[in-house]
Amino acid sequence: MNHSFIKTYEMIDFDNNKDRLFKEFLSLAEEVLISFQTRERYLEKEIKWINQHFISLIKDISLIDQRKHKKSLLEMAxxxxxxxxxxxxxxxxxxxxxxxxxxxxxxxxxxxxxKQDDIK
Structure with missing residues (x-):
């Protein structure tokens, strides 16, 4: 990944790093992101967008309280x-x-x- 615009993230400090589905999600996402390297000059804008939004998404998923919803979301992803x-x-x-x-x-x-906020 030398001289690449593509960012990958180690999610060490999240509680979810012990969650099998969350680990699988991150691993597969990283594999997809790495595959963009061959075309990154052509995908520069897209990669910048991904870099901006993907880390926020990971954090937001990690904050979902309801295990059932998080599980189905991760399985779909x-x-x-x-x-x-x-x-x-x-x-x-x-x-x-x-x-x-x-x-x-x-x-x-x-x-x-x-939905969680409405319940509280």
């Missing part, structure tokens, strides 16, 4: 990431589909957080 890993690294849709996944996850996390 893992399924999507497994599909993305099967894409060819040069497939132009891979980055955009990853961004779409991140946007969908952000929206779902916002909904879950709002």
């Amino acid at each position: 893992i399924s999507e990431l497994e599909l993305l890993i099967d894409y060819d690294d040069d497939d132009e849709d891979k980055a955009f589909d990853f961004i779409e996944l991140v946007i969908n996850l952000i929206n779902k996390v916002k909904y879950l957080n709002q």
